[in-house]
Amino acid sequence: MTRMARRAASLQPTIFTAMTDLANRHRAINLGQGFPDFAAGEAIKRSAVRAIKQDCNQYAPSNGQPQLREAIAAKMSRQYGLQFDPGSQIAVTVGATEALFAALFSLLDPGDEVVLFEPCYDSYRPAISMAGGVSRPLTLRPPDWHVDRDELERLISPRTRLLLLNSPQNPIGKVFNREELRAIAELCVRHDVIAVTDEVYEHILFEGEHIPLATLPGMADRTLTISSLAKTFSVTGWKVGWAAGPADLVEALLRVKQFITFCGAAPLQTAAAEALAVGEDFYQRLKEDYRQRRDFLCELLADVGLPPLTPQGTYFVCVDIGALGRGNDIAFCRDLTERVGVAAIPVSPFCSNPDDGRDLVRFAFCKSRPVLEEAAKRLRAGAGM
Ligand code: PMP
Numbered sequence: 001m002t003r004m005a006r007r008a009a010s011l012q013p014t015i016f017t018a019m020t021d022l023a024n025r026h027r028a029i030n031l032g033q034g035f036p037d038f039a040a041g042e043a044i045k046r047s048a049v050r051a052i053k054q055d056c057n058q059y060a061p062s063n064g065q066p067q068l069r070e071a072i073a074a075k076m077s078r079q080y081g082l083q084f085d086p087g088s089q090i091a092v093t094v095g096a097t098e099a100l101f102a103a104l105f106s107l108l109d110p111g112d113e114v115v116l117f118e119p120c121y122d123s124y125r126p127a128i129s130m131a132g133g134v135s136r137p138l139t140l141r142p143p144d145w146h147v148d149r150d151e152l153e154r155l156i157s158p159r160t161r162l163l164l165l166n167s168p169q170n171p172i173g174k175v176f177n178r179e180e181l182r183a184i185a186e187l188c189v190r191h192d193v194i195a196v197t198d199e200v201y202e203h204i205l206f207e208g209e210h211i212p213l214a215t216l217p218g219m220a221d222r223t224l225t226i227s228s229l230a231k232t233f234s235v236t237g238w239k240v241g242w243a244a245g246p247a248d249l250v251e252a253l254l255r256v257k258q259f260i261t262f263c264g265a266a267p268l269q270t271a272a273a274e275a276l277a278v279g280e281d282f283y284q285r286l287k288e289d290y291r292q293r294r295d296f297l298c299e300l301l302a303d304v305g306l307p308p309l310t311p312q313g314t315y316f317v318c319v320d321i322g323a324l325g326r327g328n329d330i331a332f333c334r335d336l337t338e339r340v341g342v343a344a345i346p347v348s349p350f351c352s353n354p355d356d357g358r359d360l361v362r363f364a365f366c367k368s369r370p371v372l373e374e375a376a377k378r379l380r381a382g383a384g385m
């Protein structure tokens with residue numbers, strides 16, 4: 001008999017853990033779990049080492065070190081024209097993951113509904129249900145993953161408390177355009193819905209522009225904007241994230257956060273504050289670098305008969321396997337890992353209705369050139385298998 005509580009028993013090991021384990025067992029190239037396999041920048045590493053050596057080794061304030069909150073406020077003002085008071089409107093969290101979790105736990109009462117866009121990042125639905133909330137997904141469909149305004153409005157009920165938006169969106173690589181964001185903002189205002197946005201891929205974007213939902217009319221006072229250092233600075237293991245928004249929403253988040261972790265790693269916050277002072281050329285180089293990786297992988301996939309759905313943002317590309325006759329997403333990924341030696345991620349676990357993801361698999365291109373080239377060799381060799 002299980003000794004797990006029902007809450008834990010209802011959760012499965014994540015698909016990232018499962019596929020990384022399978023990849024390791026078969027010595028496959030891991031294009032599954034999304035983490036850069038290349039070095040983080042020297043400057044950010046030096047800052048962290050210096051902070052530890054200078055004995056920045058005790059608890060940070062629960063809402064984060066002042067210099068990091070100030071750096072986040074300055075970045076949001078400079079890049080998006082959004083103004084936040086570092087004292088009351090910004091909270092530093094243990095990655096975007098904790099920010100999302102604490103936001104949901106502090107804003108949802110049992111039975112409250114959350115509108116979200118699927119296929120969505122895997123932590124959203126378990127976090128919503130652990131908080132007592134109910135997910136109301138709008139399924140987006142390839143190739144353009146368009147948001148239908150009327151379909152979205154039909155999901156909104158008197159119980160709708162939150163709308164959760166991830167742009168650029170993992171796993172589908174969609175960047176929400178201004179027209180879609182306008183429709184979303186207008187519905188949030190009309191139905192008095194709070195928006196929580198996950199913008200961790202804000203700087204990994206190839207088409208269009210990143211438009212924070214908080215910049216749309218009527219949204220500044222009803223949006224909690226979440227992001228993190230992980231993707232932009234290639235430090236997914238640091239888990240330094242933040243949430244910015246109206247003081248009452250940030251206060252709510254902090255009341256929960258103080259009893260999850262109280263605070264995040266202090267020396268990494270010092271290093272994060274220094275990192276966020278980088279100039280705009282850093283972000284330009286990041287985009288260009290990822291564009292090259294994206295183009296390399298998309299061309300390769302097309303070449304080996306795996307039609308890519310070219311992403312507008314994120315470091316993922318989905319492939320539509322519907323017409324290939326090689327089984328569903330899970331069978332396809334298992335087979336590709338075991339026989340071809342390249343691991344990818346099935347998309348059905350990102351969907352409330354697994355059938356919505358059965359024809360999609362996701363490849364990560366946040367990998368070094370030799371690794372992508374080895375994947376290319378194996379995929380070419382396996383193309384006819
Ligand atoms: N949101 C999305 C959409 C992600 O892809 C990730 C990365 N795994 C996260 C949140 C988690 O970010 P962090 O590592 O900062 O917790």
Ligand code: GLN
Binds near residue numbers: 014017032033034
């Ligand atoms: N965000 C990463 C991805 O989507 C993985 C995060 C994790 O392993 N939990 O692949």
